[in-house]
Amino acid sequence: MALSNHYPARGIHSFNKTYMSIPYTILSFILFSCHTTRFASEIEAPKHQPVKTVTNINPPKPKNVIFMIGDGMGLTQITAGMYMNGNHLEMERCTSIGLHKSYSANELVTESAAGATAFSIGMKTKNGYLGLDSAGVSHTTIMEDASKNGSATGIIVTCSIEHATPAAFYAHQKERDHFDDIIPDLLNSNLNLFIGGGKKYVDRKTKDTLSLVNQLKNKGYLVNDYHENDKTTWIIPDVKKVCYFTADGEPLPYSKGRTYLPIATKAGIDYLNKASDHGFFLMIEGSQIDWGGHANDADYLIAEVLDFDRAVKEALDFAEKDKNTLVLITADHETGGFAINSGKKFGDLSTSFTTKKHTAALIPVYAYGPGAELFSGIYENTEIYVKLKKLMDLK
Ligand SMILES: [Zn+2]
Secondary structure (H helix, E strand, O other): OOOOHHHHHHHHHHHHHOOOOHHHHHHHHHHHHHHHHEEEEEEEEOOOOOOOOOOOOOOOOOOEEEEEEEEOOHHHHHHHHHHHOOOOHHHHOOOEEEEEEOOOOOOOOHHHHHHHHHHHHOOOOOOOOOOOOOOOOEEEOHHHHHHOOOOOEEEEEEEEEOHHHHOOOOOOOOOOOOOHHHHHHHOOOOOOOOEEEEEHHHOOOOOOOOOOOHHHHHHHHEEEOOOOOOOOEEEEEEEEEEEEOOOOOOOOOHHHHHOHHHHHHHHHHHHHHOOOOEEEEEEEEEOOOOHHHHHHOHHHHHHHHHHHHHHHHHHHHHHHHHHEEEEEOOOOOOOOOOOOEEHHHHHHHEEEEEOOOOEOOOOOEEEEEOHHHHHOOEEOOOHHHHHHHHHHHHO
């Protein structure tokens, strides 16, 4: 099966081979017309779920998976973080690198709900949908499958825990912004660990005044109050379920004093590693890289990339010692059409943006640990789910 975006490349190749003698201007015109018409009509609204094409190789399988998402973190965001950080990022330690195609079922440019749902259920869906396919049918997420399989499961984010990316791993809803509908799914999720903001959405719903914090406690969660002042070390108590609110609403940006992500990453890994003999599945999101992109604020997004990369260090340090943990680092989409322009140097970049929205650029995937080689190549975002399920032995 040929995906639509294979056509233009093949077209260019055969034209060049056959018609080299035709004057170049005419040839360019024909080529350009064919290229744009065909590309536009086929990519704008993909009609079918892409065929899943997991390779036949059988790499070693990891016991634990740490899945890290830098929301809105395209290649230029990564490059800018690197060039502002002495030309180095921790994610360079990864041994396998690939690219994924981030478009959703109904838009060339995706958003976080559809982007994370592609990872969590392995199907392209409509923008705004959480844990549902494009027809609105609910599918079990990889996090829920891992939990049923006996793995310890957790989510650590720098947004509220009800926000689109984390919610795509436990909720099944058509409206990413309807937190009142998302929270009952959170209560029923059975995950071991939540760390992130958004206490007020659980505590003081918009529909009624019933606090669901007690319901979280009734479900067995140890619920800790939020705090704006971070600890430098963090030990999560040895209880079955923990929900730790880091803010009443959305957590602060890194530049305004939030520093918990790497600390929570280390603590969360230690906690989940002790919680089950069947390994763990942990999703970590650097949520505010995206918000820096929407604000067209290069300093904001670069500070968030570097904070996320410090969490990457904690994950890779653990995986390096453990030797049985896969670390996967990617993004749901690029935000801002971010560019690095000429005229400056390392540590002092000239940057610009083309939009305050998301873009459709290919997104890098970095992998380290058992099974990492499965993530090289260019593939649909849904393939990440397929590859992870294969590696995690989930049916
Ligand atoms: Zn966004």
